[in-house]
Amino acid sequence: MQEYMPLYVYKILPSACPVREPLPDRLPVSLTDQSSGFIHLSTALQVPEALKRIYKSEPLVYVLRIPYHKVLQDICWEIADGALSEALSEEELCPHLYNGLNLGRDDVESIAVWINEHGWEKVLLQAGPWLLY
DSSP states (O other): OOOOOOSEEEEEEETTSOOOSSOOSSOOOOHHHHHHTSEEOBOTTTHHHHHHHTSTTOSEEEEEEEEHHHHGGGEEEEOTTSOBOSSSOTTTOEEEEOSSSOOOTTTOOEEEEEEOSSSSHHHHHHHTTTOOO
């Protein structure tokens, strides 16, 4: 179904869900993920749009970089609300992790903490090399 194989997928967490190191075996699950029944992830191409739309007024976010090969078997590419669609482009399909809402230390390669100073543009310029496809 999905020909596009990113190197990484990303989980964005708001400041209300602080990420501490060392990461636990299993991270707390957001209300959105709980109600959806899967973990919402983004590709590197989708992170800027998610920040600007969903986390626009968030003062700080934690971004978890997850090697795609570690979660590949549990990823379903769907539109943002979880509906399956093969008619959309790769940029419109989101990686959703269906693994029992289980994401933790063994899945995450690295963590970035980004501070929103008058918009996400400056942060995204500096983060460019870390956001890999």
